[in-house]
Amino acid sequence: VTTPAVVTVTGAAGQIGYALAFRIASGQLLGPDTPVRLRMLEIPPAVKAAEGVAMELDDCAFPLLDGIDITDDATAAFDGVNVALLVGARPRTKGMERGDLLSANGGIFGPQGAAINAGAADDVRVLVVGNPANTNAYIASAHAPDVPADRFTAMTRLDHNRALAQLRHRTGAAIDDIARLAIWGNHSATQYPDLTHATIGGRPALEVVGDDAWVRDGFIPTVAKRGAAIIEARGASSAASAANAAIDHVHTWVHGTPEGDWTSAGVVSDGSYGVPEGLISSFPVTASGGAYTIVPGLEVDGFSRERIDASVAELVEEREAVRALGLV
Ligand code: NDP
Numbered sequence: 001v002t003t004p005a006v007v008t009v010t011g012a013a014g015q016i017g018y019a020l021a022f023r024i025a026s027g028q029l030l031g032p033d034t035p036v037r038l039r040m041l042e043i044p045p046a047v048k049a050a051e052g053v054a055m056e057l058d059d060c061a062f063p064l065l066d067g068i069d070i071t072d073d074a075t076a077a078f079d080g081v082n083v084a085l086l087v088g089a090r091p092r093t094k095g096m097e098r099g100d101l102l103s104a105n106g107g108i109f110g111p112q113g114a115a116i117n118a119g120a121a122d123d124v125r126v127l128v129v130g131n132p133a134n135t136n137a138y139i140a141s142a143h144a145p146d147v148p149a150d151r152f153t154a155m156t157r158l159d160h161n162r163a164l165a166q167l168r169h170r171t172g173a174a175i176d177d178i179a180r181l182a183i184w185g186n187h188s189a190t191q192y193p194d195l196t197h198a199t200i201g202g203r204p205a206l207e208v209v210g211d212d213a214w215v216r217d218g219f220i221p222t223v224a225k226r227g228a229a230i231i232e233a234r235g236a237s238s239a240a241s242a243a244n245a246a247i248d249h250v251h252t253w254v255h256g257t258p259e260g261d262w263t264s265a266g267v268v269s270d271g272s273y274g275v276p277e278g279l280i281s282s283f284p285v286t287a288s289g290g291a292y293t294i295v296p297g298l299e300v301d302g303f304s305r306e307r308i309d310a311s312v313a314e315l316v317e318e319r320e321a322v323r324a325l326g327l328v
Pocket residue numbers: 010011012013014015016017041042043046087088089090091092108129130131132133158227237238239242
C-alpha cells in the first residue's frame with residue numbers, strides 16, 4: 001500500500017483553489033499511482049466555502065483521494081506536508097501602496113514558512129502562486145531555515161505556457177515541437193519571455209518567426225500582459241490556466257523535463273546569469289531526480305541582458321522593501 005502524499009492548498013476556496021483541487025484529487029498532480037490526502041487552508045470567513053468544495057470533491061468519488069482536511073490553522077495545515085501550494089494571498093486593492101501589499105503578504109507567508117519549517121515532511125516541495133509570488137516565496141523561505149532554499153519556488157509556468165501558445169499561434173507549430181523557451185525574472189509585467197534559445201522542430205525559433213519587431217512588440221508584451229487581457233475579457237483573473245500551470249510545475253518537478261528541453265520556474269538563484277544569490281527569480285530550468293536545476297552556460301545577448309537586468313532589479317527592490325519592513 002502506498003502512503004498517501006499530503007498536499008496542502010492555501011486559499012483553497014478561491015478561484016484558483018477551486019480549479020486546482022479537483023485536478024489534484026484526480027491524480028493529475030502526482031500521477032496515477034499516488035493517493036493524495038488533501039489539506040485545505042483557508043481564512044476563517046472562507047472555511048465554509050472550503051467545506052462546500054470538499055463536498056463536491058466527495059461527490060467525485062475520486063479513487064486516489066484518501067481524505068480531506070479543512071483548517072484555518074497553518075500549523076495543522078502543514079503538518080507532514082509533502083507538496084504545499086501557496087495560493088491564498090492578499091490582493092492589491094485600490095489605493096494600496098506597495099509597502100502595504102508586501103506587509104499584508106508578509107503577515108501571511110512568514111507564518112506559513114515557519115509552519116512549514118516546523119512540521120513539513122523531509123521531502124517537502126513548495127510552490128508559491130499568490131502574488132507577488134517571487135517575493136512571497138522569498139519571505140516563506142526566510143522563515144524556514146531548516147528547509148533547503150531550493151524547495152521554495154514561485155510560479156512562472158503560466159507565463160511559460162502563455163509564451164508557448166503565442167508561438168504556436170504565430171508559427172502554426174505543434175506545442176510538442178517547440179523547445180527551450182524561457183521566462184526570466186519576476187512574475188510581473190517586467191518578466192522577460194526569451195525566444196533566443198527556443199527551437200521549433202529543431203530550427204531556431206527566431207529564424208522560423210523571421211520578424212524581430214513581432215518578438216519585441218508583439219510576443220513579449222502579449223505574454224507579459226496576458227493576465228490583464230484576461231481580466232478585461234472575463235471580468236475576473238485567470239484561474240483555470242493558473243491552476244493548470246501549478247499542476248504542470250509540480251508534475252515536472254517530480255517527474256522531470258524531457259531530454260533536450262527545459263521549462264521555466266522561479267527558483268532560488270545561485271548567482272547564475274548575474275542574478276544575485278538568494279533571490280527567487282525565474283530561470284530556464286531542467287528537472288530530474290525530483291530537483292529543479294538552472295540551465296547552465298547559456299549565451300545572453302545584449303537585448304536579453306537588459307531585459308533580465310530590469311526584471312531582476314525589480315526583485316532586488318522588493319527584497320530591499322521586505323527587509324526594510326522587517327518581514328524577513
Ligand atoms: P485567486 O484564486 O484568483 O488568486 C489567488 C492568488 O493567486 C492571487 O494572489 C493571485 O494574484 C495569484 N495569481 C498568481 N498568478 C496568477 C495568475 N496567472 N492568474 C490569476 N491569479 C494569479 O484569488 P481568490 O480571491 O479567488 O482566492 C483567494 C483565496 O485565498 C480566498 O478564498 C481567500 O480566503 C484565501 N486566502 C487564504 C489565506 C490563507 O490560507 N492563509 C490568506 C489569504 C487569502 P493577483 O491577486 O495578482 O491576481
